[in-house]
Amino acid sequence: MxxxxxxxxxxxxxxxxxxxxxxxxxxxxxxxxxxxxxxxxxxxxxxxxxxxxxxxxxxxxxxxxxxxxxxxxxxxxxxxxxxxxxxxxxxxxxxxxxxxxxxxxxxxxxxxxxxxxxxxxxTGNGQGAHIAMKAIGVGPGDTVLINGAAGSLGAFAVQLAKEWGAKTVIGTASKQNHDYLRSLGAVPVTYEEGLTERVKALAPDGVDAAFDTAGGEGIHAAVNLVQDKNRICTFFAYGLIEELGLRVVRGQRSAARLAELVDLHSKGKLRxxxxxxxxxxxxxxxxxxxxxxxxxxxxxxxxx
Known part of the structure; x- marks a missing residue:
């Protein structure tokens, strides 16, 4: 072959x-x-x-x-x-x-x-996002920050957060991808310096959970904004996990997890x-x- x-x-x-x-x-x-x-x-x-x-x-x-x-x-x-x-x-x-x-x-x-x-x-990024969102306990009423939200992993995470009842999903991305994030139901914000302040302005009541797929300013903003560090997950900045006091998130892909994602897609809830x-x-x-x-x-x- x-x-x-x-x-x-x-x-x-x-x-x-x-x-x-x-x-x-x-x-x-x-x-x-x-x-x-x-x-x-x-x-x-x-x-x-x-x-x-x-x-x-x-x-x-x-x-x-x-x-x-x-x-x-x-x-x-x-x-x-x-x-x-x-x-x-x-x-x-x-x-x-x-x-x-x-x-x-x-x-x-x-x-x-x-x-x-x-x-x-x-099956890869879809299940990865599912594992991350479950690990940080995203649910009804949450305000969630997703760093690197326009990539495949981030986009799945945005959609799962919205499907599971998050009130607000703020996604970092380059400006050319902001309309795409809006189409997924996220509030877009640029990556650059000053991200913490920009997110605070968008979420005056605070950020409940964060998922990082891109590192940089985004992971530091997550640590600055989320009170419970157990509700922060990074699938990028592994070298900073210990320094920032975060936990390592691991999970197993499974047919059951994949079937859930396929069902969401079939219902038009996962693009x-x-x-x-x-x-x-x-x-x-x-x-x-x-x-x-x-x-x-x-x-x-x-x-x-």
């Missing part, structure tokens, strides 16, 4: 299309013919030499941790899925490929109303904005684009 992978640790230029043996579904597993695979900063970290806990990088290594496609093998003991079923799912690695093998507990059915591009780009798609052969360009940390929405690889 074809896959986008790297033979050495390095920048986006190390990504290339290679040939690998086709994986085979074992007991409790399915094999999926991948149609689309989402691109995340997680994948770039793997390319740079970081390994998920308990996983060893194997050179050459195929990155990618979210996908959508069509089941073409079903292992013994699998119920509820069949060959030809359209699904979306998640794995730690190996999704930038024509085929991926995962446990049947790592996929859910793709609704017909969801495009392949949307399906390929939901998945596709920023750009790239063919598998241009995985390096997809990594270059996501590493600019600008723009809005999701970057997705398409695999013919």
């Amino acid at each position: 074809r896959a986008a992978a790297f033979r050495s640790i390095g920048g986006p230029e190390v990504m290339e299309v290679m040939s690998f043996p086709e994986p085979q579904a074992g007991s409790g597993q399915v094999r999926v013919r991948v149609k689309t695979a989402g691109v995340q900063h997680y994948d770039c970290s793997v390319r740079n030499g970081w390994a998920p806990q308990g996983v060893a990088i194997q050179i050459p290594q195929i990155p990618g941790n979210e996908f959508a496609g069509i089941i073409d093998q079903v292992g013994d003991g699998v119920t509820g899925f069949h060959i030809g079923g359209e699904v979306l799912g998640f794995a730690l690695l190996n999704c930038y490929a024509e085929y991926v093998v995962v446990g049947a507990d790592q996929i859910v059915s793709k609704p017909g109303s969801m495009t392949w591009e949307e399906a390929g780009g939901l 998945i904005h596709i920023r750009q798609t790239f063919p598998l052969e241009r995985a390096a360009d997809a990594h270059r684009l996501i590493e600019t940390r600008h723009g809005r929405g999701k970057i997705v690889l398409t695999i013919d």
Whole structure:
């Protein structure tokens, strides 16, 4: 099979299309013919030499941790899925490929109303935002600050906060993305110096919780504005967690969590904005684009 992978640790230029043996579904597993695979900063970290806990990088290594496609093998003991079923799912690695093998507990059915591009780009950032919003206890009446709200992770967080009853969601973003944030129901604000004061003006009664996806002024504003530090989560400024007195937030992706997100999308309550798609052969360009940390929405690889 074809896959986008790297033979050495390095920048986006190390990504290339290679040939690998086709994986085979074992007991409790399915094999999926991948149609689309989402691109995340997680994948770039793997390319740079970081390994998920308990996983060893194997050179050459195929990155990618979210996908959508069509089941073409079903292992013994699998119920509820069949060959030809359209699904979306998640794995730690190996999704930038024509085929991926995962446990049947790592996929859910793709609704017909969801495009392949949307399906390929939901499972990583969507579940990440869900984990973060649950961890900081976002609920009815809250005022929530989301730093980096126009990116895929931030945009999912905005929508979940609104769905779960937040009174006000303030989102930081570049000015060109402010109309997009307004369309999601957020009050936009620029990143620059003086952010704490600008947010105070927008939320005179205070900020109850904050989620940081971009670092910089935003994480410091969160610490300045949110009284209970247990209600602050960062998925970016990991090096500042101890210094700022924050807690490490961890959570597990699951089929149940993913199914909840798919249901919200089916009901028109969760939008998945596709920023750009790239063919598998241009995985390096997809990594270059996501590493600019600008723009809005999701970057997705398409695999013919």
